[in-house]
Amino acid sequence: MELTLSLGESKERSLEEIAGDGGDRQSMGMELGFCMGLGFAQERRVEVGEESRGGDEGLKVEEGGWSVDLPVQLNLLPLAPIPRLDSTQLALPWSTEDMNLETPPVEEEEERAAILSSPIRMVSSLHMNFASGGGGVAAERASSRGSDEEENDKGRKKLRLSKEQSAFLEESFKEQNTLNPKLKFVLAKQLNLRPRQIEVWFQNRRARSKLKQMEIDCEFLKRRCEMLREENSRLHKEVTELRAIKSFHIQVPPTTLSICPSCERVSPPASPPQSPPTPR
DNA sequence: TCAGGCGACGGGCTTACTTCA
DNA sequence: CATGAAGTAAGCCCGTCGCCT
Incomplete structure (x- = not known):
């Protein structure tokens, strides 16, 4: 199972890249690997191969889940493959x-x-x-x-x-x-x-560590999803407002428009049109 | 009595190595 | 001698069982 989640437009690394040349494809098979881009300015990265490696990483994993400080890119990677010893070399x-x-x-x-x-x-x-x-x-x-x-x-x-x-x-x-x-x-x-x-x-x-990590990741993604939904709705609202202003701008000749000095919004002229424009 | 934790197992897959034609 | 197929061993993951707390 390879879960790839991509949100936003930030540049992401493919799982192939993540796996790297020396990656153990076998063990990669079921590793949780995903890259999440959120389109912010900075880049942070969490590598997950063992349970909740909190500390100096960009994202801190705490008891209750993730402490979110707006990561931009989250890459969950398998640990570097550990070379196996051949039992014949050991001569047990x-x-x-x-x-x-x-x-x-x-x-x-x-x-x-x-x-x-x-x-x-x-x-x-x-x-x-x-x-x-x-x-x-x-x-x-x-x-x-x-x-x-x-x-x-x-x-x-x-x-x-x-x-x-x-x-x-x-x-x-x-x-x-x-x-x-x-x-x-x-x-x-x-x-x-x-x-x-x-x-x-x-x-x-x-297995249990992986399960736990998946639960944590799931929780984190839920939160991120919610945040993005809110932002999406906010942006939609803004777009609607801008469209309204634009349509008004088309209806009213530019010479009759004025800008409110306090709120800096374009205001229609006060009636009658002959009178000078009054700021709102 | 029931649920969850966890040790154990079987099956399937991959990889590395060996054997043999 | 080089090479590729077949066999084997070992490790890992996954799903599951069943005991125990």
Whole structure:
């Protein structure tokens, strides 16, 4: 789905341009991308790839929605594509599915390297061990989930991540909303979850973030639409007035017209036509 | 009891890589 | 050796299910 909205006459960028050469077309497929021009003098731009990135951007996203300060052009863009690591390059010695967390397969050094190479510095600074009871009941349930699943193939086990686990993942997501294989395994190990769970969490998080962003954008567009409607009606009124003046101008010879010094409007001559024009 | 949140899953698509004729 | 088709693996998105609060 590519939503393109264009209002007004300001110059806009096409989605193709926005996507750029290096854009990941696959992930672009469902990204919300639109460009809205409103025909004002300045240009502002908001890039949306993650949830509500308020701050220094031209448009601030607040709890209640957008704080509108008359943007001219709004471009919602996907984040720059993040290069994926090939799993074969990583030479991971364990299966990507059903990893046995009881015996951590990541070498300490590898893990350290993954952490350091990752933009998620929180990972290294927090480096919690959720396996040692820090994760609470959910973590315990999570740790025993592997064997549970083998016993219980038919029904999917419902797991609630602990607050700590959620917060940790949230921090990771803020830094980078996509996973590379190494990071996935590092997070899985640190949170005592399966890599698949990390993967699913990120997928769901992206989906929900996108949904939330769309709601915000929708709200913003509604407001803009309303503002434009009001302006449109105001301009219509002005046009009507000008037309009335113009038609009057055609009927009355210019020599008989006068301009009111106070309101600067063209006034018809006072009757009778022989008398000098009197300002209104 | 009901609604919403959220973890989990399956299916479809794309991309990168490998194999083979 | 170069090349294109077919196969495979992995990741992502989307829609949905169903448990839990």
